[in-house]
Amino acid sequence: MNLIDKLESNQRLSLEDGVALYELDLFTLGHYASQRRRARHGNKAFFNINRHINPTNICKDICKFCAFSANRKNPNPYTLSHETILETVKNSVQNGITEVHIVSAHNPDTGLEWYLEIFSKVKQAFPHLHVKALTAAEINFLSEQYGQSVETIIDKMVAYGVDSMPGGGAEIFAEKVRDYICKGKVSSQQWLDIHEAWHKRGKQSNATMLFGHVEKREDRIDHMLRLRDLQDKTGGFNAFIPLVYQRENNYLHVEDFLSSTEILKTYAISRLMLDNIGHIKAYWATSTINLALVALEYGADDLDGTIEAEAIQSAAGASSAHGLKIETFLELIETSGFTPVQRDSLYNELKTY
């Protein structure tokens, strides 16, 4: 059966199909991706009102693509006190956030309790807030650093108030590329196993993919397929988030930046390959808000949120340091022809505008 017939009849797509999808023209891809997106979500564009907090940038690992962690190129190490974090959350609560997204570097000096108490203190002060925290990379780091099993760390996350896991640390699963860009941190299989263990606790998470650096198209499809296989087993992924690589201030020397066409194709192909993950998030911090809005026509249905402040991608050149105002966000979605739907962290609809 040829590729177009498979798309027409909603067949599951293979690795070879995924690579071949890139050869289709953007409009053909957009047609099929948008059809799938509209079948699931109609004209809705999901977002949430959230705050990103990055409590420390001191890291024992060295990822070549990272401009966030303190190193020779970014000699400004910091570790926020719990009081500062609580003050930040308090201000954000006044802006109506429903979620805090807390992700740190792998700081070997704070002790395990420092990480965990951030969550319990936030939860104690603001019980209504959803705490999305600890990537699989952080969980693996805490497990190795403190000699505790992943299951024990997961038990503690639940006990200290983590509600869901963000999708960070996945990067690219293809081992050859992974070894080159972030050798030494959580392996691909460990990343998948940690999400599987989290899902088995009845919890939900997201999955990311960092693309546009040294990976090949085939590596992206392989990444999607490893996630699709796990999702078949657990059903625990809410959203897939292709993160566009930002090239400033880091040690990965990439000359060619992705074209908008390649980025839009990747969103569209994500929607087509990942037939079992409900949401495709165009994370505007890495794609720019303008391209994220266009991506809504190419399979994406979610824009993440207002963010307020963000340190990881903005350190590498993204324009997300100060987030976006809710009014601006709503106006941009509406003038793009979509219906803004404010959601909670697990995609329950809170308000349709």
Ligand code: V47
């Ligand atoms: O895993 C690091 C990425 C991720 C760069 O789950 C970079 O809802 C681009 O995972 N260029 C952390 N990206 C952020 C993340 C995330 C973001 C938004 C929503 C969710 C979610 C998760 O940031 C890391 C890494 O892949 N990153 N450096 C860079 N130069």
